[in-house]
Amino acid sequence: MALLELKDLNVAFEIPDGEVHAVTKLSFSIDAGDALAIVGESGSGKTQTMMAVMNLLAENGSASGKALFKGEDLMQMNAADLNKRRGKEIAMIFQDPMTSLNPYLRIEQQMIEVVMHHQGLTRAEARAHAIEMLRAVRIPDPERRIRQYPHEYSGGMRQRVMVAMGLLCEPDLLIADEPTTALDVTVQAQISQLMTELRAKSNTAIILITHDLGVVAGLCDRVLVMYAGEAVECGTVEQIFYQPKHPYTKGLLKSVPRLDQPDDSGLEAIPGNPPNLLLLPEGCRFRERCPSAHDACRDTPPMQLDGQGHAWRCFLGPTDE
Amino acid sequence: MPGAVFWGQLMNDRVLRVQDLAVHFKVREGLLFNSKTYTLKAVNGVSFELNAGETLGIVGESGCGKSTLARAILGLIKPTRGRVLWLGEDLGKLDEEALRKRREDLQIVFQDPLAALNPRMTVRDIIAEPLWTFYPRIARVQVDERVRGMMKMVGLLPNQINRYPHEFSGGQCQRIGIARALVLNPKLVVCDEPVSALDVSIQAQIINLLKDLQKKLNLSLVFIAHDLSVVKHISDRVMVLYLGRAMEISSRSALYKRPLHPYTSALIKAVPVPDPKLARIASDTGLTGDMPSPLDPPLGCVFHSRCPYVVKRCELEVPALRRMENGDWVACHCAEELDLTIGKAPT
Known part of the structure; x- marks a missing residue:
């Protein structure tokens, strides 16, 4: 049984201009002792997902769906029962x-x-x-x-x-929301190292929320990529870094400045901006910024699976470029 | 004499010279009668030169004085010691009016794109403000034309000219900030962490934009960042700062292959590699502890308390910034003995 399993999680916020859909139909699971990274840009819903799981959403926020922790649904739990787990089993x-x-x-x-x-x-x-x-x-x-x-x-x-x-309290699950983002690079390296050591020692499962693909590569086993509130790709670190399938993941990997590239190689940026969560486009949410977009992308793309734990939300097949 | 001509050429190209620049702040700590005044040496004797059309990257961790240095170069903070020579003229010796005229050449792009823009001004007013300041009699039509031209140049749609900053995303706001900095055709632009508040995909857009504009307009850039990977894509030379002092000033090609200073080497090793196989064998930075308080920096070499190669001399004597055989600069007593080639096991 998975330690934590999310099923069709939706998170929305009521604001004067309408309803902001921060997270749409998100499902994933993590096993005991595993390290999962949730990667995405600001506004992709990565933080609000975990806030919803911990029942820490702001007052104008609402969540639906299931979050099964050791088989029990955290979303249906009252505050007293939740408090027995927060801090102790989930930190x-x-x-x-x-x-x-x-x-x-x-x-x-x-x-x-x-x-x-x-x-x-x-x-x-x-x-x-x-x-x-x-x-x-x-x-x-x-x-x-x-x-x-x-x-x-x-x-x-x-x-x-x-x-x-x-x-x-040696929790079973540690949720770390951008734990190194506010820190300087040398300190960042120390904290990452520390988390790896502690994980090995206490067998704590980690969900690392970050926008920094470099940190992910060193720390995690699996990666979930989010874009505009949706999961767009999920797989092992090797699958995500070496055989990315979704055009957004590919673009994200190319736009990271790296030290091991030749000096004058330019950065390949993803053109445009993420969509407004108040007015989400029909069909694929990445369509407007996607280099491989075509007419079919006006429909919602299916989640494709390759049978080896790699999943991506796109019309492109496993071998399409 | 051909040598003299060459030297003259070189001197002409050198637009900015910073000599022994220091900015000290007085800080009071403690309560009323118990209080003590300390001197915080934010920038402590930094020297460098910049050519026309060249980009100097300045890298360092928080508290190393990089933002203070940026402001001191532009004369926004009065230096405690040292000089800033712009086209051979000492900016510190100019009176208010003369300095104001020079400011047309010297511009800045700030870190937080939204906070740097007045929320109650339209994009037109924001980009046009420097024009109105320096040319109060300029015709409105001309201003509009120029503003639209600038918006196009930085990748904004000119029909968004009447919008307010909150209607734009972070990356677009930074484009507005860049348009404002470039509207007067400056010769030098200081960019103070222009991309650190942006998402990676947007960050790459802005870096590419700055690079293009620099080529097009032959700008001299000072590009400040806390991360060596960002600086690598835009700089010709890189200066590494630590506790207000320059540790190393090297050409880009040399710095990333074989840094001269142990601190540079640690900074390079600390950058996480977005590649699972390489990340697992990533080398330890070798650094211990945190950066000391700038109120009470270590004696001798400021880096000695964290340096893995420390020797007795480092605790006693401040290493001067000196020129190495290949023309790069380093402030380390042991620079000749250390081989810090990246990817090589430490000896």
């Missing part, structure tokens, strides 16, 4: 380490709260556990550091605290 690391920590509370207070609540440890035990965790994420001098406030930490250290907090 989430948010994008911005500056704003996700409470500036008024010491790191200690913020860390031991979760453990005391979920594992019923005493304050002293929880504290010892938190110090252990800080040491695991390589915060120097954790006994002293744990007494400090978030502003006394650098950006990279705050994100490491977030990772430590996420892993405190």
Whole structure:
């Protein structure tokens, strides 16, 4: 059984101008101990998908569909039952380490709260556990550091605290929403390395939400590519990086600036802009920017499967260029 | 003498010379009676030169002083020490009025495209504002014609001239920002992280646009970024900054193959490779810890606290930026002994 399975998830937001369809009929699953990347540009719905699963949508948002976690539907669960799982079985690391920590509370207070609540440890035990965790994420001098406030930490250290907090209860599933985006490249490399190590140690499944294909390549086993609220391609990292089938995935891979390219090779950009989620086009949502678009693309393309776990939403066959 | 002619040519091409530029800020920490004043050396003795039509990439992590440097070059911040020579003229010695005239040549593109545009002005007014400022008597028809021309040049539809910034996407807003910077036909444009707020597919569009425009208009560009992979596609030379000091200034071809400074090498190794096979064998950056606080930088070489090749001398003596045999510049005591060729195991 999959650890988490999403079936036909829809997320919409009510705004004065109408209804924004952030996520449309999204289905995917992740097994225990797996690492899945959800890749897409801003507005592709990658964050709102996980917010809906955690029941953290903004007030004007609504979600439908199923999110089965160990066979139980998170969408139908009441707050009390959900709270038993959030933080303990499912943890989430948010994008911005500056704003996700409470500036008024010491790191200690913020860390031991979760453990005391979920594992019923005493304050002293929880504290010892938190110090252990800080040491695991390589915060120097954790006994002293744990007494400090978030502003006394650098950006990279705050994100490491977030990772430590996420892993405190050894969750089965860790959702990391752009965990390295706000960080400098050298720190980014450290955090990625850390997550790989911790994953190997505790067998935690990871859903990594990101727009950075470089981070994905090093960290994940499978990739789900989203565009304008839809899944457009899903497969193993090798399938996605070496044999991409969807024109959007191909374009995305070509537009990433790489260090291992010859000096004067230009970047191949995808022309145009993503569609407005208020006025989604009929048929294929990537049609207007697609180099291979033809008349058939006015109809909604089917999800094609190759039988080896690779799926793509396009009329192009497995061998079409 | 042919040598002299050649040298004269070279001097003419050199549009911008920055000499020992430093910007220090006074920072107060602590409460009322307990407070202490510190000096934050955001930029601390940076020198470089820029030729006409050349692009210099400036790379560094947050807090290294790259944005402050950009502003100091344009005279938006008064430097504490050092000079900025624009076409041989010291910008710091000019009075307000004279400096204002020079600004026609010197323009900037900002990082956050939406925040850099006034939300209550139409695209026409935004792009035309520099024209009105420098040529108050210009005819309206002429302005409109010029604005439409600029919009076409940066890839916007001229019929969107009456729209407001919120009606555009991030990438389009950055195009508006670029049109505004280029409307006066400047000679130098400083781009302060122009693509870091944009999505990858859009990022590539803007980089390609800047590259095209530079060729077309023979612009000199200073392109600031925090990521070496972005800079690679646009720069002729790259300067690497760390805690307000230049660690290395090298030509692009040399820098990405064999960096001279350990920090450059770490930055290159830290860039994630979008290729699963290569990413798994990716080398460790060798860096430990975080960047020290710029309020209390390490003595000696500012990078010594994180450098994997540190020796005793690094803790005592600040390495000067010096010229190597191939013409590139580096500030490292051990540059000759280290072979930091990318893809080679460290020795």
